[in-house]
Amino acid sequence: MICIVALIIFSILGIFSATHRQMAKEALDCVFRRVTLRPCNTGFKEKIKSHMVAKLLNRSTFLARAFNRYYEVFAWIFFILMIASTFYVVKGGYNYYLYGSCNGLNQSGFCAFDPKGENNKVTEINASCGIEEKSEKNVSLDGVDLSSFPTKQVGAKDTIVLIGCYECDYTRKAYPDIQKLVREKKTNYIFAHYPAKENTNFLSEVGYCVYKEYGDRFWSFNDYLFTVDKVEIYQSEYINTILKNFDFDISKINDCVNDSATKEAVTNQVNQLRKTHLYGTPTVFINGKAFVGPKPYRVYKSVLNKFIIF
Amino acid sequence: MLDYEKIKKDFLLVSKQIKGKPIVYFDNACMSLKPRQVIDAMNEYYFEFPACSGRSSHKLGEIVTKKVREARQIIAKFINAGEQEIVFTRNTTEAINLLAHTFPWVKGDLVLTTDKEHNSNLIPWQMLVKNKGIRHRVVKSKDDGTFDLEKYKELAKEARLISMVYTSNLDGTTIPAKEIIKIAHENGALVFLDAAQSAPHKKIDAKDLDVDFLAFSGHKMLGPTGTGVFYAKYSLLEKLEPFMVGGDTVEYSTYTKHEMLKAPEKFEAGLQDYAGIIGLGEAVKYLEAVGFDSIKKQEYELNKYITDELSRWPKIKIIGPGDPALRSGIISFYIDGVDMHQFALMLDEMSNIMIRSGQHCVHSWFNDKKIYNSARVSLYFYNSLEEASVFINSLDKIMKII
Numbered sequence: 198m199i200c201i202v203a204l205i206i207f208s209i210l211g212i213f214s215a216t217h218r219q220m221a222k223e224a225l226d227c228v229f230r231r232v233t234l235r236p237c238n239t240g241f242k243e244k245i246k247s248h249m250v251a252k253l254l255n256r257s258t259f260l261a262r263a264f265n266r267y268y269e270v271f272a273w274i275f276f277i278l279m280i281a282s283t284f285y286v287v288k289g290g291y292n293y294y295l296y297g298s299c300n301g302l303n304q305s306g307f308c309a310f311d312p313k314g315e316n317n318k319v320t321e322i323n324a325s326c327g328i329e330e331k332s333e334k335n336v337s338l339d340g341v342d343l344s345s346f347p348t349k350q351v352g353a354k355d356t357i358v359l360i361g362c363y364e365c366d367y368t369r370k371a372y373p374d375i376q377k378l379v380r381e382k383k384t385n386y387i388f389a390h391y392p393a394k395e396n397t398n399f400l401s402e403v404g405y406c407v408y409k410e411y412g413d414r415f416w417s418f419n420d421y422l423f424t425v426d427k428v429e430i431y432q433s434e435y436i437n438t439i440l441k442n443f444d445f446d447i448s449k450i451n452d453c454v455n456d457s458a459t460k461e462a463v464t465n466q467v468n469q470l471r472k473t474h475l476y477g478t479p480t481v482f483i484n485g486k487a488f489v490g491p492k493p494y495r496v497y498k499s500v501l502n503k504f505i506i507f
Numbered sequence: 508m509l510d511y512e513k514i515k516k517d518f519l520l521v522s523k524q525i526k527g528k529p530i531v532y533f534d535n536a537c538m539s540l541k542p543r544q545v546i547d548a549m550n551e552y553y554f555e556f557p558a559c560s561g562r563s564s565h566k567l568g569e570i571v572t573k574k575v576r577e578a579r580q581i582i583a584k585f586i587n588a589g590e591q592e593i594v595f596t597r598n599t600t601e602a603i604n605l606l607a608h609t610f611p612w613v614k615g616d617l618v619l620t621t622d623k624e625h626n627s628n629l630i631p632w633q634m635l636v637k638n639k640g641i642r643h644r645v646v647k648s649k650d651d652g653t654f655d656l657e658k659y660k661e662l663a664k665e666a667r668l669i670s671m672v673y674t675s676n677l678d679g680t681t682i683p684a685k686e687i688i689k690i691a692h693e694n695g696a697l698v699f700l701d702a703a704q705s706a707p708h709k710k711i712d713a714k715d716l717d718v719d720f721l722a723f724s725g726h727k728m729l730g731p732t733g734t735g736v737f738y739a740k741y742s743l744l745e746k747l748e749p750f751m752v753g754g755d756t757v758e759y760s761t762y763t764k765h766e767m768l769k770a771p772e773k774f775e776a777g778l779q780d781y782a783g784i785i786g787l788g789e790a791v792k793y794l795e796a797v798g799f800d801s802i803k804k805q806e807y808e809l810n811k812y813i814t815d816e817l818s819r820w821p822k823i824k825i826i827g828p829g830d831p832a833l834r835s836g837i838i839s840f841y842i843d844g845v846d847m848h849q850f851a852l853m854l855d856e857m858s859n860i861m862i863r864s865g866q867h868c869v870h871s872w873f874n875d876k877k878i879y880n881s882a883r884v885s886l887y888f889y890n891s892l893e894e895a896s897v898f899i900n901s902l903d904k905i906m907k908i909i
Contacts, residue, residue, distance in 0.1 A: 240848055243846055243848045243849045243852060244852055246849060247848075247849045247852030247853045247855075247856060248852065248856050250849075250853055250908070251854075251855075251856030251857045252856065254853065254857055254904050254905065254908065255857055258904065258907050258908060261908045262907065262908035265908045265909070266908075
């Protein structure tokens with residue numbers, strides 16, 4: 198058993214060290230002999246055992262004696278641990294590839310491939326917003342009416358819903374990937390602005406009115422708000438300049454924004470979004486499946502490619 | 508009296524450390540360390556006169572020819588032989604094969620060996636049994652590992668060649684060579700001595716022994732690897748037909764015939780290891796300067812200390828006689844049920860103690876005795892009591908877990 202454990206460990210270490218590469222070769226020879234039903238008489242097993250016992254002997258006679266006596270038991274334990282850890286490493290790698298997190302979709306535990314947890318970071322929505330519980334299990338579109346939000350490519354097979362915030366860095370990070378996906382896969386696309394930091398609450402109403410008054414011209418305006426320097430959208434005074442640059446009728450938009458029906462509609466939109474139990478932005482739904490935080494592009498794409506195994 | 512400070516200067520490895528611990532080199536029966544003088548002599552060849560010996564008449568060629576001749580003379584004197592009786596080989600194994608392949612065998616000839624022969628002095632005879640129809644018999648040792656002269660006397664009556672290990676690399680015992688040779692000659696047999704483990708540790712006088720053939724290796728006696736010596740009485744050497752011929756073995760040649768050179772040249776085909784030969788000459792000079800009395804004394808003191816300490820553990824069984832005086836610088840031991848390879852590896856890992864483990868190329872003896880393997884401590888004059896103490900302390904730790 199120790200040969201198999203050694204083969205894997207030394208193979209990995211061998212990438213960086215010539216000494217370990219040689220050990221890996223010896224371990225491979227040993228494994229090959231065992232697989233072909235021949236005794237491993239290369240002395241490799243003895244070498245490994247001796248090294249380990251000797252190292253222990255320099256520290257503790259008791260440990261060295263126990264290890265020497267129950268070497269086979271330890272070898273089996275190491276083997277089982279190695280198999281278990283290999284399983285988790287493979288699973289972690291698989292999860293990382295598919296979900297951007299070793300621990301599974303929207304799971305924010307430590308991941309060696311994403312040590313800073315960049316793929317799961319969100320701009321949190323504070324408790325005052327009335328979110329009940331920060332759990333990805335609860336995030337769902339069930340019973341949520343999205344009909345009032347900007348929508349394009351209606352009737353497509355797949356649907357992507359992006360709930361994001363103009364001001365939030367993580368939404369801004371995910372935004373280009375979502376646009377690319379919508380463009381490449383020609384999906385139905387619904388955008389919902391949720392002002393997580395509440396600095397840009399007013400943009401919900403502006404966006405609502407632009408979409409209401411100008412339809413598909415909303416999308417280039419939306420792209421601009423996600424790519425422009427955030428300073429420009431913090432203050433409502435700047436918005437008129439932006440609207441003007443897009444050749445929108447400022448007074449028409451302002452009238453719409455000030456209309457009580459608009460305020461009621463936007464409030465209704467926010468209430469609908471709260472029904473999703475979202476706890477941060479961005480939250481992306483692809484065919485109803487929730488992705489919280491900015492995932493790598495391949496993660497979003499793999500859902501549409503139906504590449505999920507478990 | 509050994510000057511240990513000088514030894515430290517000459518053998519750089521003695522003072523060297525690995526991972527902060529000094530090296531304890533106890534594998535001298537396999538390979539000795541090399542003093543600076545030997546390495547310098549070899550370097551001098553490569554740096555100053557890296558030319559051919561015995562064939563090029565230019566200045567550098569002349570120097571090499573002179574240096575190689577000097578080395579041959581030093582080595583001849585070292586075993587009290589004639590210069591022309593020294594044939595350079597790669598090692599003892601090659602020397603034995605030279606004898607085995609050039610001896611004028613007659614079908615049915617009997618070769619006698621001991622039961623503790625290195626494969627080098629066993630396999631060639633087994634091959635001749637198969638290929639030339641000779642016979643091979645083994646003279647078994649007494650229970651204490653010493654040579655059984657009575658059994659030998661019986662078998663020697665029929666023998667054509669006695670080919671025996673002078674000092675065993677297995678247990679360090681030395682056979683009564685002079686008596687063996689006398690008995691062999693009385694019975695009309697010739698004697699070859701494998702002196703690979705003798706030449707580094709004791710004075711050999713070929714004339715006094717009256718031995719017919721003898722061989723030893725350079726690498727076990729401070730010399731370079733790839734060097735060895737085959738000695739034969741000149742009258743016998745002349746009669747042997749070389750089995751490897753070519754460059755520098757003939758006086759002249761035509762398209763149809765050739766005239767061989769005289770011994771030893773006719774046995775030294777092709778370009779020789781001149782740097783090695785010069786280095787070997789230097790090694791012999793060094794050994795003679797140290798003196799075999801000092802070497803023997805140091806080896807005995809260390810062997811006695813280790814043997815006495817080993818007796819603390821009844822589980823440890825020493826191969827060969829209990830008396831360290833009969834075991835040269837060798838202490839081979841085993842523990843029933845313990846793989847001595849692992850034992851040796853642990854010593855290496857724990858304290859940089861380098862010993863040999865296994866069957867030491869004497870598989871036949873181990874198979875006969877049904878012993879799996881042994882650990883072998885082999886000492887030399889540059890080893891110290893301090894090193895022996897490190898060995899015992901480490902052994903003490905290991906014995907606690909076995």
